[in-house]
Amino acid sequence: MKMTTRTSAIMNNKQQMLLHLVLLGLITYGLWLFQFSFWINVTIFAILMILAILKGTFKQQLLVLLFSILVSSRTHDTTLLELTNNIIYTVDPHIVTVSILSIVSIVKAVKNRKMHMGKLSLPILLISIYALISIIWTPVFIDGLSGFFTILEGYMMYFIISEHKDEELSMKDISIVFTVFGFVLSAQMLTHYINYGFIEALKTKHVFSDFWANPNVAFALYGFIIPMSLYKYRHIKSKYKYLFIVLDLMIIGCMILSQSRGLYFGFIVGIIFALLIYFRSRSKTLLVIGGTIFVSFIATMMILVFFKERFISSYEWMDEFSSGRLALYDIAIHRFTGSLRTFIFGDGILSSRYYIELAGKSSMYYHSFFFYAFATLGIIGIALYSFLFYRIYQVFKPRLRKYAYLSIAILVFLAHQLVDVGFDNRFLGVIFYFIVGLVEYRQLNLEKQLQECK
Numbered sequence: 001m002k003m004t005t006r007t008s009a010i011m012n013n014k015q016q017m018l019l020h021l022v023l024l025g026l027i028t029y030g031l032w033l034f035q036f037s038f039w040i041n042v043t044i045f046a047i048l049m050i051l052a053i054l055k056g057t058f059k060q061q062l063l064v065l066l067f068s069i070l071v072s073s074r075t076h077d078t079t080l081l082e083l084t085n086n087i088i089y090t091v092d093p094h095i096v097t098v099s100i101l102s103i104v105s106i107v108k109a110v111k112n113r114k115m116h117m118g119k120l121s122l123p124i125l126l127i128s129i130y131a132l133i134s135i136i137w138t139p140v141f142i143d144g145l146s147g148f149f150t151i152l153e154g155y156m157m158y159f160i161i162s163e164h165k166d167e168e169l170s171m172k173d174i175s176i177v178f179t180v181f182g183f184v185l186s187a188q189m190l191t192h193y194i195n196y197g198f199i200e201a202l203k204t205k206h207v208f209s210d211f212w213a214n215p216n217v218a219f220a221l222y223g224f225i226i227p228m229s230l231y232k233y234r235h236i237k238s239k240y241k242y243l244f245i246v247l248d249l250m251i252i253g254c255m256i257l258s259q260s261r262g263l264y265f266g267f268i269v270g271i272i273f274a275l276l277i278y279f280r281s282r283s284k285t286l287l288v289i290g291g292t293i294f295v296s297f298i299a300t301m302m303i304l305v306f307f308k309e310r311f312i313s314s315y316e317w318m319d320e321f322s323s324g325r326l327a328l329y330d331i332a333i334h335r336f337t338g339s340l341r342t343f344i345f346g347d348g349i350l351s352s353r354y355y356i357e358l359a360g361k362s363s364m365y366y367h368s369f370f371f372y373a374f375a376t377l378g379i380i381g382i383a384l385y386s387f388l389f390y391r392i393y394q395v396f397k398p399r400l401r402k403y404a405y406l407s408i409a410i411l412v413f414l415a416h417q418l419v420d421v422g423f424d425n426r427f428l429g430v431i432f433y434f435i436v437g438l439v440e441y442r443q444l445n446l447e448k449q450l451q452e453c454k
Contacts, residue, residue, distance in 0.1 A: 020060065024048075121158070154426075154428070274408050332366040399439060
């Protein structure tokens with residue numbers, strides 16, 4: 001009788017979660033489609049987050065936070081503050097939901113008189129401090145301040161997950177959440193295609209210029225979504241199985257329609273690593289292959305830049321193929337090799353915007369995380385990020401096969417960021433650190449349960 005009651009309760013929870021997912025999906029799609037004022041978007045998600053905190057569970061709070069990302073502004077004009085035509089920060093609902101949940105987590109830590117420190121806490125703290133200090137020598141102070149808050153959002157997510165490390169989070173449920181999340185993002189993309197004329201939209205990537213404020217950042221989400229969505233098929237017995245298959249196929253199709261070559265590159269790397277993990281390759285082998293891909297890319301770009309006159313045809317072809325990225329790498333490389341000071345300390349966080357505009361180009365970032373980090377934070381920044389990646393490696397190393405889908409999500413995303421904006425950029429950092437924290441604390445909870453059973 002007790003077993004029947006428990007099973008019934010689990011079923012009710014599953015149905016309740018699906019209902020919440022459907023409602024959140026409809027709300028986010030509607031707010032995005034009709035382009036309501038950012039004040040309306042922020043107010044709605046602030047209320048939803050407060051209700052989830054007062055009446056719901058941590059899982060429901062995460063749902064609100066995750067779906068608030070999908071109402072990211074479609075243009076750059078929804079800012080709360082703007083001084084001398086310099087955008088400080090776009091006020092999107094995800095900023096508000098992360099902030100509210102961070103405040104709750106701080107209150108919880110103060111009440112318990114204990115702040116949990118994870119493997120990533122120290123490198124995150126050091127990067128935050130150095131990035132904040134670098135604002136002193138950033139050419140435009142407001143840009144530096146904006147750059148600092150850009151990376152802070154992801155770090156706040158790691159703190160949140162650390163303070164809720166004892167919460168039970170089902171991997172299968174999280175996988176279903178990412179499926180619905182991916183479906184809403186894909187529905188937005190298909191709507192955009194239809195509005196512009198499907199065939200015409202296929203002919204040019206410029207059709208996405210007003211999809212979100214930054215379409216590259218939006219499409220980068222697929223690097224997380226697809227591997228996370230596929231996790232549920234490991235043990236799926238749901239009556240919705242065939243519906244999920246249709247949704248996942250649609251998500252994969254829309255990833256292809258994104259026309260993001262950086263994303264394609266990320267998935268090619270992800271597939272290679274997926275095969276290596278499946279055939280039980282050692283973690284050192286994965287590290288060597290990943291390092292080889294990384295060094296080969298960096299070396300190739302630097303050779304093209306330093307020997308541009310000798311390889312002018314290759315330089316021009318690569319710049320055109322990469323949609324002007326090589327020209328941005330050129331600026332970054334000459335910045336951090338220009339003097340000993342910039343090599344060691346960098347030009348300051350988000351100084352990229354100033355130097356790119358100075359060169360007559362249009363972009364805020366150098367469109368490669370490595371070149372961006374080196375040019376803005378110098379070799380000190382590279383050392384701190386290397387420390388961070390080493391700690392991430394420590395989190396995943398003993399659990400590669402157990403959390404293979406999550407490992408692949410991280411690898412796809414990092415490979416993509418080699419040729420695009422940073423992995424810790426705003427809401428991308430939120431999902432990145434959520435996945436890393438999930439693996440770290442889920443494993444700790446399992447080990448704790450095993451010890452209690454002994």
